[in-house]
Amino acid sequence: MTGAITMNDHQLPELRIGNLTAKLPIIQGGMGVGVSLSGLASAVADQGGIGVIAAAGIGMLENDFDKNFRESNTRALRREILTAKAKTGGLIGVNIMIALSDHESLLLTALEAGADLVFMGAGLPLKIPQLITPERLRDGATRIVPIVSSARAADLICKSWMKSGCTPDAFVVEGPMAGGHLGFQKNQIGDPAHSLDALIEETLSAVRPHEERSGKPISVIAAGGVYTGEDIHRLMNLGAAGVQMATRFVATHECDAHIRFKEAYLNTRKEDLTIIDSPVGLPGRAIRNNFLQEVSAGVQKPFSCPWKCLRTCDFKKAPYCIGKALTQAKLGILDDGFVFAGANAWRVDRIISVKELTETLILEYHEADLVKMEAA
Ligand SMILES: Cc1cc2nc3c(=O)[nH]c(=O)nc-3n(C[C@H](O)[C@H](O)[C@H](O)COP(=O)(O)O)c2cc1C
Numbered sequence: 001m002t003g004a005i006t007m008n009d010h011q012l013p014e015l016r017i018g019n020l021t022a023k024l025p026i027i028q029g030g031m032g033v034g035v036s037l038s039g040l041a042s043a044v045a046d047q048g049g050i051g052v053i054a055a056a057g058i059g060m061l062e063n064d065f066d067k068n069f070r071e072s073n074t075r076a077l078r079r080e081i082l083t084a085k086a087k088t089g090g091l092i093g094v095n096i097m098i099a100l101s102d103h104e105s106l107l108l109t110a111l112e113a114g115a116d117l118v119f120m121g122a123g124l125p126l127k128i129p130q131l132i133t134p135e136r137l138r139d140g141a142t143r144i145v146p147i148v149s150s151a152r153a154a155d156l157i158c159k160s161w162m163k164s165g166c167t168p169d170a171f172v173v174e175g176p177m178a179g180g181h182l183g184f185q186k187n188q189i190g191d192p193a194h195s196l197d198a199l200i201e202e203t204l205s206a207v208r209p210h211e212e213r214s215g216k217p218i219s220v221i222a223a224g225g226v227y228t229g230e231d232i233h234r235l236m237n238l239g240a241a242g243v244q245m246a247t248r249f250v251a252t253h254e255c256d257a258h259i260r261f262k263e264a265y266l267n268t269r270k271e272d273l274t275i276i277d278s279p280v281g282l283p284g285r286a287i288r289n290n291f292l293q294e295v296s297a298g299v300q301k302p303f304s305c306p307w308k309c310l311r312t313c314d315f316k317k318a319p320y321c322i323g324k325a326l327t328q329a330k331l332g333i334l335d336d337g338f339v340f341a342g343a344n345a346w347r348v349d350r351i352i353s354v355k356e357l358t359e360t361l362i363l364e365y366h367e368a369d370l371v372k373m374e375a376a
Helices: 038-046 069-087 103-112 128-132 134-139 151-162 196-214 229-238 259-267 290-296 322-330 354-375
Strands: 015-017 020-022 026-028 050-054 091-097 117-121 143-148 170-174 219-223 242-245 273-277 283-287
Touching (some): 038 050, 050 117, 103 128, 143 151, 229 242, 259 322
Parallel strands (some): 050 091, 170 219
Antiparallel strands (some): 273 283
């Protein structure tokens, strides 16, 4: 059956977010501390998806980061957005965690530099209408998309934005199989009640009344453990308007991390994927290595913290600086850091181009569609 489908046969449904349309309903999830910059984001946008530059720790590779934390972050973010926009005519987004102490200046920079979308998670973006004005939120060039881990959070954000006469154009709903920081308690992670499929159905029901009241559609996008085109097909059949994927984009030539970071994915086994207690105060999914084993054995990795870049980081008690540890990993120095990864990272077996990855996903999607039609 596979041989019967060619790239020219079908297109996947487009993804609409407000006035924007992505040809491919795939968003590349933002990956902080330099893992997704203009290189990866522009490659994904070129294929018709939405490429995303992550703002977290983006200034850590600037020469003056230790002296000028805010300025180095905004400078690096602006440069990456402009570079990505110069490389592609496709859609470029920015991921900004609300937990970042400078999230407001990063958001203003993303708007000024012409990002098409800003994805905001790791906290509830309730105050955005007041920060950038309801008019700019409604009619400005940049769409703001909250990332949530529950239907309740989506409902709260809609109610809060409604007070200013707006609703989000979309939500990314991130389930517990995602990589990096997770919006769940540890005991919720394997609980079917919190599965991505359940979260999508609940969020669709939660946003429906807000769509009806505002007369505007709200796209619900599924993230966390999406690995194949068949997964995309299943989630879109549940009602998701598209998916956000990160783990699969790490194992691409275009991903902005060092080759040793990508090789950590190739080498990881299922049992190496672990949930850590991040100094940020959230659980996180990562690949177990010597660094993490030493930390869990009580070894302290001394550091100074001039900026407190994460509002929720208890840096006086933290055994290590998570920003530095992740930066070292991005640079390929894995002994001094560790790698965040999604629950499916053990399935990665080779590094391919973004084009090859998206073409594979499209073919798998259509195979799943044929199977469904034949079964009907
Ligand atoms: C290496 C890595 C870094 C990440 N960094 C961020 C980040 O800075 N901000 C954020 O909101 N999500 C971050 N995430 C989560 C992803 O954007 C994405 O939503 C999630 O990993 C999707 O699940 P998947 O990896 O199974 O596809 C990160 C994930 C990974 C694997």
